[in-house]
Amino acid sequence: xxxxxxxxxxxxxxxxxxxxxxxxxxxxxxxxxxxxxxxxxxxxxxxxxxxxxxxxxxxxxxxxxxxxxxxxxxxxxxxxxxxxxxxxxxxxxxxxxxxxxxxxxxxxxxxxxxxxxxxxxxxxxxxxxxxxxxxxxxxxxxxxxxxxxxxxxxxxxxxxxxxxxxxxxxxxxxxxxxxxxxxxxxxxxxxxxxxxxxxxxxxxxxxxxxxxxxxxxxxxxxxxxxxxxxxxxxxxxxxxxxxxxxxxxxxxxxxxxxxxxxxxxxxxxxxxxxxxxxxxxxxxxxxxxxxxxxxxxxxxxxxxxxxxxxxxxxxxxxxxxxxxx
Amino acid sequence: xxxxxxxxxxxxxxxxxxxxxxxxxxxxxxxxxxxxxxxxxxxxxxxxxxxxxxxxxxxxxxxxxxxxxxxxxxxxxxxxxxxxxxxxxxxxxxxxxxxxxxxxxxxxxxxxxxxxxxxxxxxxxxxxxxxxxxxxxxxxxxxxxxxxxxxxxxxxxxxxxxxxxxxxxxxxxxxxxxxxxxxxxxxxxxxxxxxxxxxxxxxxxxxxxxxxxxxxxxxxxxxxxxxxxxxxxxxxxxxxxxxxxxxxxxxxxxxxxxxxxxxxxxxxxxxxxxxxxxxxxxxxxxxxxxxxxxxxxxxxxxxxxxxxxxxxxxxxxxxxxxxxxxxxxxxxxxxxxx
Numbered sequence: 001x002x003x004x005x006x007x008x009x010x011x012x013x014x015x016x017x018x019x020x021x022x023x024x025x026x027x028x029x030x031x032x033x034x035x036x037x038x039x040x041x042x043x044x045x046x047x048x049x050x051x052x053x054x055x056x057x058x059x060x061x062x063x064x065x066x067x068x069x070x071x072x073x074x075x076x077x078x079x080x081x082x083x084x085x086x087x088x089x090x091x092x093x094x095x096x097x098x099x100x101x102x103x104x105x106x107x108x109x110x111x112x113x114x115x116x117x118x119x120x121x122x123x124x125x126x127x128x129x130x131x132x133x134x135x136x137x138x139x140x141x142x143x144x145x146x147x148x149x150x151x152x153x154x155x156x157x158x159x160x161x162x163x164x165x166x167x168x169x170x171x172x173x174x175x176x177x178x179x180x181x182x183x184x185x186x187x188x189x190x191x192x193x194x195x196x197x198x199x200x201x202x203x204x205x206x207x208x209x210x211x212x213x214x215x216x217x218x219x220x221x222x223x224x225x226x227x228x229x230x231x232x233x234x235x236x237x238x239x240x241x242x243x244x245x246x247x248x249x250x251x252x253x254x255x256x257x258x259x260x261x262x263x264x265x266x267x268x269x270x271x272x273x274x275x276x277x278x279x280x281x282x283x284x285x286x287x288x289x290x291x292x293x294x295x296x297x298x299x300x301x302x303x304x305x306x307x308x309x310x311x312x313x314x315x316x317x318x319x320x321x322x323x324x325x
Numbered sequence: 326x327x328x329x330x331x332x333x334x335x336x337x338x339x340x341x342x343x344x345x346x347x348x349x350x351x352x353x354x355x356x357x358x359x360x361x362x363x364x365x366x367x368x369x370x371x372x373x374x375x376x377x378x379x380x381x382x383x384x385x386x387x388x389x390x391x392x393x394x395x396x397x398x399x400x401x402x403x404x405x406x407x408x409x410x411x412x413x414x415x416x417x418x419x420x421x422x423x424x425x426x427x428x429x430x431x432x433x434x435x436x437x438x439x440x441x442x443x444x445x446x447x448x449x450x451x452x453x454x455x456x457x458x459x460x461x462x463x464x465x466x467x468x469x470x471x472x473x474x475x476x477x478x479x480x481x482x483x484x485x486x487x488x489x490x491x492x493x494x495x496x497x498x499x500x501x502x503x504x505x506x507x508x509x510x511x512x513x514x515x516x517x518x519x520x521x522x523x524x525x526x527x528x529x530x531x532x533x534x535x536x537x538x539x540x541x542x543x544x545x546x547x548x549x550x551x552x553x554x555x556x557x558x559x560x561x562x563x564x565x566x567x568x569x570x571x572x573x574x575x576x577x578x579x580x581x582x583x584x585x586x587x588x589x590x591x592x593x594x595x596x597x598x599x600x601x602x603x604x605x606x607x608x609x610x611x612x613x614x615x616x617x618x619x620x621x622x623x624x625x626x627x628x629x630x631x632x633x634x635x636x637x638x639x640x641x642x643x644x645x646x647x648x649x650x651x652x653x654x655x656x657x658x659x660x661x662x663x
Contacts, residue, residue, distance in 0.1 A: 115444070268441075298461060
C-alpha cells in the first residue's frame, strides 16, 4: 500500500465517520442555539437509537443477521432506510419528551441547574440502555451479559466497490452514509431557511422575547427543535451501528463528546458550523489514528479543541458574541 | 460586621455536627471505618469542587483528573520503585502542589471562555489526563497502576491496613483541617472576590477585582484539594489503581456531592458526601447482600442486581434535586440565585 493510498483510505474513513458525527453535532447545536442548553443527554438518546435498531433487526429474524445478502439488495436498502426513519422518529419523540418532562419546567432556572438536570437524564438513559442490553433476545446474546457490547449485523454487503485487488477500500456502507446524511443535511438547511417554522427557529435563536412579541409560538419552535435534533441523532445512531457493527450502552458518551466537540469547533449554534466541525473531527481522528497512534487520538482531538477555543473562542464559523450584561 | 464574619470560631455549628456524626461512624460498627475513609476522601474532593463551582460559578466537569494527578504524584513520589520516597506527608503536600500547578496550567489558557465552553474543556481535560496516564507506561505503569504505596502515618501511632479505625480518625483530622481552611477562605478577601465574580463579573471588575486572577486562584485551590483527595485514596488502596478509576463518573459523583448536599455550603458538601458515598458504598452493597441471601438477586441477571441501578439512582437524584430543591439539602445563606 503506497503512502497516497493510505492517505486516501484515511480520508474515506474520516469522511464517513465525520458525516455521522456531524449529524449528532447538529442535534447539539440546534438545541443550544434555541434554548442555550448543552443537551448532555443527546449522546445517550443516540445510544438508545442504536439499541432500538438492533432490536428491530433481531425481531425481523435471523435471516437478516446470518447472511447479509439474504434479503436481496433492494430489501437491504429498504431495511436500512426503514431503520433510519424508525429510530429517528423514536429518538425525536424521546428527545421531545425529555424536554417536556425535565427541561421545560426548568427553562427559567439558572443555566447550571439545567445542565445538571441534563447530566442526570443522561445517566438515567445510560441505565436504560444497560437494561435494554439485558433483554432476553438472540441479538443481545440472550440478555446474559448486559454490559457487554453487542454485535450489530452487517446489513449492506461488505465487499470492496473499487474491485477486490484495489488497496483502497470503499464499501457500500460508505456510500450509504453519504446517500443518507447529505439529503438530511440539505433538507434541514432548506427547512430552516424556507419554511415558516424554520424562520421561527432562526428568530427564536436570535432573541426569544422579540420572537414571542412577533407572534411566534416559541414553545412550538422549541418542541420542533428537540424533535428534529433527536431525529438526526437517531438516524446517525443507525448509520453508526451499521458502519461499526457493534453497539454498547456507553457508546453515546464517546460519540456525544466527539459530536459536541464538533459543534463547538464549528461554532455552537451554527448549522453549517456543526457540519464542518463534524467532518473535521472525523478527519482529525482518522489522521491521528494513522499518523500518530490510536491511543493518543482522544488527546489529539481535545488538544485541537482547546487550541481553537483559545484563539477563536466562538468556534470556526460562530459569530463573535459578547457576554450579555 | 462581626455577625457576618465569625472568624474566631474554627467551625460553624452545622460543620461541627456533621464532623461529629462522621466521628461516630466507627462506633456504630467498626467495619464502617473503611467506607468512612472513602466518604472523607470524596468530601475533600467535593470541597475542592465547591470552591470552583459553588463559590466562583465555573462549571468543572473534570475534577477527577486532578484527583488522578494527585494519586499518581503521590505514587511516584512515595513508591519504592522510584528514587524519591518522600513518605506519606511529603507525598501528600507535594501532590497538592502538583494539583495546583495542573490547575493553573489548564486554567490559564481557558478561563476566559464562556461558561459552557469551559465545562466542555474541563470534561475534555479529564479524558486527556486519563489517556495520558494510561499511555505513558514507562512512568505510570499503564493500567497496572503504581503500587505498593505507603499507608498513612503519624509519629507514635501505628497505622496499618489492620487498623482502619485509627486510619479513619487520622483522615477525619485531615478533613477537619481542610474544612477549617475552606471556612477561612470563604470569609477571606479572596473568598469575597470569588462570590463577586460568580454574581456579576462586570460589577466585580468595577470594584477593582481581576476576575481572571480570582478564577485562576479558585481553579488552583480546587485542583489542589482534589489532588489531596486522590493522594489519600491512593494511600488507602496502596495503589494508584488504573487511570480509568478516575473517569467521568467520578467527576459526576463529586458534582452530585456538591449539588445534592448544597452548592456553596461547606456543611452541605459534607452532608452530600455522606449521602452519596453512603448510598454508593454502604446502602447499595447492603441491599445487594440482603437480596442475595433472600435468593432473589443474582449478578448474572441485569435487572435483579442492585449494582446495576447505580446510574439510575444518580440520574434520578440529580434530576429530582434540580426540580424540587435546586439549592441542595443544606441551603447556603450566601448563594444568591439570579
